[in-house]
């Protein structure tokens with residue numbers, strides 16, 4: 001089974017530098033995407049609350065055609081129609097997730113806080129000789145190819161976005177071929193408080209370097225921002241500065257997590273994690289900061305799709321499993337284990353590092369699942385293989 005290669009959808013993300021003309025066109029497109037999304041959301045909400053009428057994707061698509069014919073919305077015709085259609089599809093997905101109880105009710109896109117992005121499908125871009133040209137543009141985008149696309153790859157979807165720091169990105173969704181190679185290891189992974197992660201092998205993984213210094217810089221930038229007068233040019237400058245520091249922190253963390261998850265998946269055939277839901281842990285206020293820093297959710301998402309790509313077993317053990325209080329040597333349960341206890345001695349004489357012991361217990365519980373499927377829940381079959389999970393991937 002190992003020789004079989006598989007094709008996965010994978011997104012490759014790059015920075016690019018638009019011309020003034022392209023930047024203006026994209027800004028217009030982002031605005032129209034947001035407007036169409038919000039109008040369709042309003043129409044669907046109103047139809048349901050007032051008339052108990054379900055409005056699906058096709059109906060919103062017909063609405064869009066109507067809007068374009070009106071005088072006040074005629075400007076919608078000036079941008080490529082594909083990103084507008086895609087916005088309606090994204091809204092449809094948001095509703096599907098809501099009905100499946102995977103997400104809350106879809107919310108309106110705000111001008112300031114929402115991600116500025118537009119999605120183009122094959123009919124709305126041309127990719128030729130390594131050059132990408134979007135609909136309504138005469139020149140190809142000036143992309144910084146920081147790493148190569150897979151040989152012969154041709155993107156099926158292109159997403160253009162601009163972050164709060166003003167940087168432009170283009171993400172190309174391509175088919176990529178992966179040939180899973182067997183790995184010898186098994187590993188239990190404990191989400192840390194003092195460390196980002198602790199492995200059952202005894203290894204402790206720390207947060208990215210410079211994160212602490214960057215956080216102090218961010219706090220300073222945010223204090224500066226708060227002092228500036230509302231609406232002033234200095235405030236806009238201060239906001240951009242804070243956004244830049246924030247973007248750098250997020251970039252470094254993502255890089256760090258990509259390297260980490262790639263290594264874990266390469267080295268191990270079976271990986272066991274705890275099913276910690278972040279919202280659950282954040283209730284404990286002393287943990288909140290550490291959890292958000294650790295980016296556990298991001299880590300888990302990456303681990304899920306990479307394990308799937310490489311044919312690894314990712315097992316999740318119940319979050320109420322007493323991993324910290326259980327002796328991994330003799331199985332005795334300690335009475336209580338306050339968070340400040342970093343190491344402890346069991347009645348059997350074993351001396352435990354709190355986190356390593358927890359990681360070992362998580363591994364043992366996970367392996368018990370594969371043996372008899374009892375007591376803990378196996379990882380849910382990933383419904384997010386293929387496209388949507390591949391979209392998470394940016395750097396591999």
Ligand SMILES: [Zn+2]
Nearest residue numbers: 327330346348
């Ligand atoms: Zn013991």
